[in-house]
Amino acid sequence: MNRIEKAFHQTERKSFVPYIMAGDGGLDTLKDRLLFLEKSGATAVELGIPFSDPVADGPTIQQAGIRALKAGTTLRKTLKAISECRNEVSIPLIVMTYINPVLSFGIDAFAEAAAAAGIDGCIIPDLPIEEEHLISGALEGKAIELIRLVTITSPPERIKAIVSRGNGYIYAVTVAGITGTRSGFNPDLGAFLQKVKELSPIPVLAGFGISTPDHVRDVSKYCDGVIVGSRIIDLFEQNELDEIKKLISASIAIQA
Amino acid sequence: MTQKVYAMPDEKGHFGIYGGRYVPETLMTAVIELEEEYQRALKDPEFSRELNYLLKEYVGRETPLYFAENLTKHANGAKIYLKREDLNHTGAHKINNTIGQALLTARMGKRKVVAETGAGQHGVATATVCALLNLDCVIFMGEEDVRRQELNVFRMELLGAKVISVKSGSATLKDAVNEALRYWVANVHDTHYILGSVMGPHPFPKMVRDFQSVIGQESKAQYLEKEGKAPNAVVACIGGGSNSIGMFHPFIEDKSVKMFGVEAAGQGVETQFHAASLTKGKPGILHGAMMYLLQDEDGQVQEAHSISAGLDYPGVGPEHSHLQDIGRVSYESITDDEALDAFQLLAKTEGIIPALESAHAVAYAIKLAAGMNREEGIIVCLSGRGDKDVHSVKEKLGGRNHE
Numbered sequence: 001m002n003r004i005e006k007a008f009h010q011t012e013r014k015s016f017v018p019y020i021m022a023g024d025g026g027l028d029t030l031k032d033r034l035l036f037l038e039k040s041g042a043t044a045v046e047l048g049i050p051f052s053d054p055v056a057d058g059p060t061i062q063q064a065g066i067r068a069l070k071a072g073t074t075l076r077k078t079l080k081a082i083s084e085c086r087n088e089v090s091i092p093l094i095v096m097t098y099i100n101p102v103l104s105f106g107i108d109a110f111a112e113a114a115a116a117a118g119i120d121g122c123i124i125p126d127l128p129i130e131e132e133h134l135i136s137g138a139l140e141g142k143a144i145e146l147i148r149l150v151t152i153t154s155p156p157e158r159i160k161a162i163v164s165r166g167n168g169y170i171y172a173v174t175v176a177g178i179t180g181t182r183s184g185f186n187p188d189l190g191a192f193l194q195k196v197k198e199l200s201p202i203p204v205l206a207g208f209g210i211s212t213p214d215h216v217r218d219v220s221k222y223c224d225g226v227i228v229g230s231r232i233i234d235l236f237e238q239n240e241l242d243e244i245k246k247l248i249s250a251s252i253a254i255q256a
Numbered sequence: 257m258t259q260k261v262y263a264m265p266d267e268k269g270h271f272g273i274y275g276g277r278y279v280p281e282t283l284m285t286a287v288i289e290l291e292e293e294y295q296r297a298l299k300d301p302e303f304s305r306e307l308n309y310l311l312k313e314y315v316g317r318e319t320p321l322y323f324a325e326n327l328t329k330h331a332n333g334a335k336i337y338l339k340r341e342d343l344n345h346t347g348a349h350k351i352n353n354t355i356g357q358a359l360l361t362a363r364m365g366k367r368k369v370v371a372e373t374g375a376g377q378h379g380v381a382t383a384t385v386c387a388l389l390n391l392d393c394v395i396f397m398g399e400e401d402v403r404r405q406e407l408n409v410f411r412m413e414l415l416g417a418k419v420i421s422v423k424s425g426s427a428t429l430k431d432a433v434n435e436a437l438r439y440w441v442a443n444v445h446d447t448h449y450i451l452g453s454v455m456g457p458h459p460f461p462k463m464v465r466d467f468q469s470v471i472g473q474e475s476k477a478q479y480l481e482k483e484g485k486a487p488n489a490v491v492a493c494i495g496g497g498s499n500s501i502g503m504f505h506p507f508i509e510d511k512s513v514k515m516f517g518v519e520a521a522g523q524g525v526e527t528q529f530h531a532a533s534l535t536k537g538k539p540g541i542l543h544g545a546m547m548y549l550l551q552d553e554d555g556q557v558q559e560a561h562s563i564s565a566g567l568d569y570p571g572v573g574p575e576h577s578h579l580q581d582i583g584r585v586s587y588e589s590i591t592d593d594e595a596l597d598a599f600q601l602l603a604k605t606e607g608i609i610p611a612l613e614s615a616h617a618v619a620y621a622i623k624l625a626a627g628m629n630r631e632e633g634i635i636v637c638l639s640g641r642g643d644k645d646v647h648s649v650k651e652k653l654g655g656r657n658h659e
Contacts, residue, residue: 053557100551105555153285154284
């Protein structure tokens with residue numbers, strides 16, 4: 001059983017996976033943030049790699065990426081920083097990156113370096129299943145899970161095709177839109193998540209637009225847990241660590 | 257030995273290793289729907305009838321293939337013909353594509369359109385057809401380009417479009433595409449993205465090429481009629497590469513026809529200030545496709561620089577990337593200063609003020625012609641007219657032309 005499977009098996013609660021931007025606040029804060037998130041009850045952490053043209057991201061993650069790039073963050077440096085603290089962090093670590101930095105790094109070299117750093121999974125938002133052969137073989141060879149996304153705009157037959165290849169967990173995008181906080185959710189969200197859940201042999205986590213403890217509670221009802229990005233980034237930026245704890249514990253309160 | 261016929265892209269939209277569909281899952285359904293509708297439209301005589309009607313009666317096709325005798329004398333070599341895409345309605349080749357895509361939008365039952373624009377020509381061409389076909393229209397344009405192309409912004413607004421200024425990144429075409437894609441992701445249920453060049457996810461590079469191929473098809477027939485043979489060379493400028501692929505594609509199998517794509521060298525390809533993706537970039541993935549891309553050693557996309565807003569893009573269409581790799585097209589580059597000289601030269605010798613984009617092609621064609629003999633001939637795609645650039649050229653030249 002790999003680290004991701006274990007994390008979902010051991011938990012008696014819905015999962016909570018925070019997303020942070022690597023290098024936002026400097027890469028030397030990475031270790032502290034990972035340890036803090038683990039201690040606060042995070043199931044796993046998604047670690048964003050900054051990219052110059054993040055088309056799937058809203059203003060918060062765009063700005064975090066700009067800050068990280070200005071601080072000199074690169075994929076290479078991030079993997080190095082992770083490998084230096086990996087033995088102190090036991091929860092799964094998932095890298096979320098657009099495809100071009102990986103292509104530039106070299107696909108095989110990336111798989112090897114990520115595995116050596118103790119990366120458990122990889123999410124690439126601009127790599128649909130039609131193009132995933134570019135990297136899936138290399139990741140498989142190094143036992144890194146390629147985590148796939150389904151969205152509320154994916155028709156049922158596509159959802160089936162995606163979840164049937166699933167590794168790790170399924171990232172269910174709750175909105176037709178980019179990342180970031182928003183006031184309300186699509187009324188079909190519950191039905192969508194239940195549908196994905198029905199079809200998927202692996203855990204289903206909902207993400208995009210989840211920013212309050214109420215969201216965490218409400219959305220988790222329909223699936224195995226949530227991913228929170230923009231709100232976590234804002235809270236770290238404002239140094240509101242207690243608020244982060246509250247968000248994560250909103251999930252703990254739910255019994256699976 | 258049998259010669260393999262050029263048939264790109266493959267069914268997944270790949271031109272060799274380039275192209276493809278590197279977009280968020282949210283858009284996959286829309287690009288698949290678009291491809292299916294495009295395939296249906298191609299088989300529907302009503303679609304081609306409507307398209308051809310509008311191209312003739314509304315756009316004013318066919319455009320002339322004009323023998324530029326004075327420019328030829330100046331270059332003192334091969335005959336130079338200008339394919340006058342500047343004479344299209346709205347003043348550039350962009351409308352060939354927007355008419356086609358707007359008709360597809362209506363066929364898909366969508367009533368809203370989003371588009372990006374650099375120089376403003378694609379934005380104007382999109383706003384124009386949206387006015388004609390009664391579609392809502394939102395245009396994203398980099399803040400820097402809004403400043404450079406103030407008049408085109410006003411044109412789009414006159415035509416009923418909403419223009420949104422983009423402040424992120426370099427605030428030019430690349431960033432306008434990012435914002436247009438984000439908008440499309442959020443509004444994909446009722447909105448079509450009219451991409452303006454041969455880039456983006458499949459089927460855009462193929463579809464836009466097909467709509468623009470009318471340039472090369474007409475040129476081929478017109479040149480044959482005037483000269484009784486094929487041209488020795490065709491020349492066109494390249495930003496994303498839509499006018500050039502439109503010119504080149506119908507000539508790809510005519511191996512005797514040399515093809516030259518002209519990138520913007522900005523302040524020089526040896527500096528950091530250029531837009532020469534094919535000359536200086538390496539394969540990468542941006543805006544849905546693999547292509548030659550200006551990027552740093554960590555895969556971050558670099559800002560492009562050109563005096564011409566329409567060439568100011570760090571990538572280049574996947575098909576051009578492939579044509580460079582197989583050696584069918586030679587990709588050259590022309591600096592800002594050379595383009596400015598050609599801009600003025602064409603105005604003085606022929607009474608034609610070209611778009612700064614097209615001036616890059618003219619500048620290269622003059623050099624090329626000078627090294628060829630008088631029996632040979634070159635077709636230059638004069639992709640747009642220069643009215644939009646008069647203001648910024650004036651700023652650039654200062655008072656230099658006054659007595």
